[in-house]
Amino acid sequence: MGEAASDKPYEDLDAEEQVEAIMSDEGGAAIIDFWSPTCGPCMAMANDFTAVAGQFDSDEVxxxxxxxxxHGFLAAPFRIQSVPTILFVLDGEVVDAVVGRMDAKRLGSRAEWLLxxxxxxSKGLLGRLFG
Structure with a gap:
């Protein structure tokens, strides 16, 4: 990875191991944008995705x-049929999916929801019931 890649507030996934880590029981919260450079809505959403990603600590989301x-082989297990498709993942479980362009406000709201x-x-049963 070059220096410019480390400046991005998101990760480019290009290996099965990376996806498997996110989809593990200890994978935490993740938002995965399945996109293509030939997709107009994907390209229109790119700046919003980057801006929202920059607002969150990567340890949190x-x-x-x-x-x-x-890297279509990484999309195949999720049965991605249209791009953009954004998956919201928590500890290996897809808890929400959105097909189509999301603006920064909507993406930020969904990221807060996931967080x-x-x-x-993480609070356990009693924390979830009474927290």
Missing amino acids: RFCKVNTAT NKKRRR
Whole structure:
């Protein structure tokens, strides 16, 4: 990875091991954008995705992108049929999916929702019931 890649607030996923880590029981909260460079809505959403990703600590919510044109094999297990498709994952479970472009406000709201869900889950049963 070059220096420019480390400046991005998201991870480009290009290996099965990376996806498997996110989809593990200890994978935490992640938002995965399945996109293609030939997709107009994907390209229109790219700046919003980057801006929202920059607002979150990657230890809290990981933002990831999968280029389906070059890494379609990573999209196949999720049965991605249209791009953009954004998956919201918590500890290996897809808890929500959105097909189509999301603006920054909507994406930010869903990221907050996922983070809150993660925080409630980490409190255990009593924390979820009474927290």
